Amino acid sequence: MYEANEDPSVHGVLIYYPVFGFFPSFYGGSMDDYLRDSVSFKKDVEGLSFTYRFNLYRNIRFMDAPSSVPPSVNPSPEPSALEPLLKCLLPCTALSVVKILETIGGYDLDLPIGERMKGKVVSIINRSEIVGRPLGALLANDGADIYSVDIDSIYHFRRGQLLQTTETPESAVRRSDVIVCGVPVKNYKLPTAWVKPGAIVVNVASYKNVDEEELLKVPGVKYVPLVGKVTIAMLERNLIRLFAQYHAEDSPGKDFKYVLENRPPMMKG
Amino acid sequence: MYEANEDPSVHGVLIYYPVFGFFPSFYGGSMDDYLRDSVSFKKDVEGLSFTYRFNLYRNIRFMDAPSSVPPSVNPSPEPSALEPLLKCLLPCTALSVVKILETIGGYDLDLPIGERMKGKVVSIINRSEIVGRPLGALLANDGADIYSVDIDSIYHFRRGQLLQTTETPESAVRRSDVIVCGVPVKNYKLPTAWVKPGAIVVNVASYKNVDEEELLKVPGVKYVPLVGKVTIAMLERNLIRLFAQYHAEDSPGKDFKYVLENRPPMMKG
Numbered sequence: 001m002y003e004a005n006e007d008p009s010v011h012g013v014l015i016y017y018p019v020f021g022f023f024p025s026f027y028g029g030s031m032d033d034y035l036r037d038s039v040s041f042k043k044d045v046e047g048l049s050f051t052y053r054f055n056l057y058r059n060i061r062f063m064d065a066p067s068s069v070p071p072s073v074n075p076s077p078e079p080s081a082l083e084p085l086l087k088c089l090l091p092c093t094a095l096s097v098v099k100i101l102e103t104i105g106g107y108d109l110d111l112p113i114g115e116r117m118k119g120k121v122v123s124i125i126n127r128s129e130i131v132g133r134p135l136g137a138l139l140a141n142d143g144a145d146i147y148s149v150d151i152d153s154i155y156h157f158r159r160g161q162l163l164q165t166t167e168t169p170e171s172a173v174r175r176s177d178v179i180v181c182g183v184p185v186k187n188y189k190l191p192t193a194w195v196k197p198g199a200i201v202v203n204v205a206s207y208k209n210v211d212e213e214e215l216l217k218v219p220g221v222k223y224v225p226l227v228g229k230v231t232i233a234m235l236e237r238n239l240i241r242l243f244a245q246y247h248a249e250d251s252p253g254k255d256f257k258y259v260l261e262n263r264p265p266m267m268k269g
Numbered sequence: 270m271y272e273a274n275e276d277p278s279v280h281g282v283l284i285y286y287p288v289f290g291f292f293p294s295f296y297g298g299s300m301d302d303y304l305r306d307s308v309s310f311k312k313d314v315e316g317l318s319f320t321y322r323f324n325l326y327r328n329i330r331f332m333d334a335p336s337s338v339p340p341s342v343n344p345s346p347e348p349s350a351l352e353p354l355l356k357c358l359l360p361c362t363a364l365s366v367v368k369i370l371e372t373i374g375g376y377d378l379d380l381p382i383g384e385r386m387k388g389k390v391v392s393i394i395n396r397s398e399i400v401g402r403p404l405g406a407l408l409a410n411d412g413a414d415i416y417s418v419d420i421d422s423i424y425h426f427r428r429g430q431l432l433q434t435t436e437t438p439e440s441a442v443r444r445s446d447v448i449v450c451g452v453p454v455k456n457y458k459l460p461t462a463w464v465k466p467g468a469i470v471v472n473v474a475s476y477k478n479v480d481e482e483e484l485l486k487v488p489g490v491k492y493v494p495l496v497g498k499v500t501i502a503m504l505e506r507n508l509i510r511l512f513a514q515y516h517a518e519d520s521p522g523k524d525f526k527y528v529l530e531n532r533p534p535m536m537k538g
Contacts (some may be wrong), residue, residue: 024424026409026431027326028402037323050319054306057296133297140295155293162295 005040012045012239045238047089055088059141089238094135096230118143123172125149126182147172181209274309281314281508314507316358324357328410358507363404365499387412392441394418395451416441450478
């Protein structure tokens with residue numbers, strides 16, 4: 001992997017987790033954490049390494065953003081003399097859900113970028129670091145109220161904040177405009193009686209977390225049974241972006257190497 | 270804290286943990302993790318933020334090192350045209366133990382830097398992310414074999430590696446040239462019968478983990494009952510380094526801002 005990080009003919013590194021699982025690492029955390037953070041951000045097609053995670057949760061969209069202060073803390077950073085050029089990579093599965101919601105009416109495209117989920121309530125039944133948590137942060141950073149449901153807790157995410165809530169999974173889902181199911185067990189089924197008319201239900205689990213026949217009886221419901229193909233398209237999108245940013249030969253001065261060597265990236269701040 | 274990060278009259282930020290403890294964060298992990306990683310490395314006098322942790326475990330000593338590949342993986346990186354200038358900050362308590370060991374004979378100063386703990390066996394009874402784990406990594410990266418003992422496990426650290434071991438706390442301590450005790454409870458006492466003649470025993474806990482009278486009966490033992498004053502000196506050392514690297518007005522071109530804006534720091538790799 002270190003060789004791939006340095007090899008100019010390699011543009012993306014994808015690690016098929018779990019590799020070592022939770023086996024502890026000399027480097028802190030688990031061996032899989034070590035792998036995840038050892039992929040160079042120049043090659044991190046999955047968008048899971050530290051810098052991309054750091055930026056995603058802080059709603060920092062560019063590697064060469066003028067400030068590392070989250071926009072929720074300081075909405076008007078001092079303008080930089082230079083327009084940012086290098087987009088941060090986002091995790092493929094979470095990104096696929098965003099793109100699906102943009103396409104099928106989950107986002108209000110008449111609102112300004114960053115506000116297009118304003119007023120929307122979303123329940124996400126999964127809080128993994130790979131899918132549920134980054135997806136919750138992306139949608140919260142676009143203005144939604146998120147109920148993040150996991151096996152032993154429910155949290156309310158709102159742009160940069162994790163709030164305690166008295167909602168239950170049932171009460172949260174009943175209020176939700178969008179419900180994302182990502183429960184990695186065969187026998188979990190979302191109770192369709194909780195789904196309100198017109199809601200969007202997206203199944204990101206490899207199991208069907210939904211009784212489709214029952215769900216489709218809910219008036220106006222929109223149902224997305226799987227996201228795998230869109231996720232692969234997002235992986236390709238990320239790879240193309242990494243390629244372009246790695247050596248944009250047609251636009252000298254706009255590639256990773258030039259930009260990061262010639263001005264301060266976010267991590268400097 | 271964000272203001273302090275940006276304020277040129279502030280040179281160090283020290284957070285007195287725990288603040289929020291394990292309360293979960295929107296940003297992933299706990300709220301205290303979020304605080305720890307939100308301190309700019311320009312102000313991180315405790316050396317606990319991501320970039321410094323990343324570099325410590327990988328034995329990368331400079332922010333502007335030519336490569337992010339750990340020396341244990343690639344001992345001879347391509348030489349950089351530029352000598353590295355910006356030293357990484359190390360966590361104060363772990364650093365204080367290193368300095369104490371250098372002073373009282375734990376390090377072999379006749380060996381080359383990076384090898385001065387070669388052949389030494391060290392037991393560290395504590396594996397916190399603040400003290401035991403970074404100290405183990407620092408000493409392992411200087412050539413020692415470390416037995417890292419915590420309440421439910423014992424690991425063997427050796428330069429970049431975490432190995433499983435059949436040693437017990439007793440057998441590990443009996444073999445150890447250096448024993449570091451950091452057990453945060455009042456009633457823990459290191460069994461002095463396990464300490465071999467001539468060993469060095471360092472107590473980093475706020476409680477006395479050692480029956481001093483009994484310990485001093487072991488022939489040739491060297492005992493350091495507390496490290497607080499040296500830790501404060503290391504904090505001052507770190508602050509002076511941050512100040513110098515932040516704006517070295519007497520040596521233009523050698524400060525954080527100049528160096529990081531004009532060539533690739535490690536995090537770019």
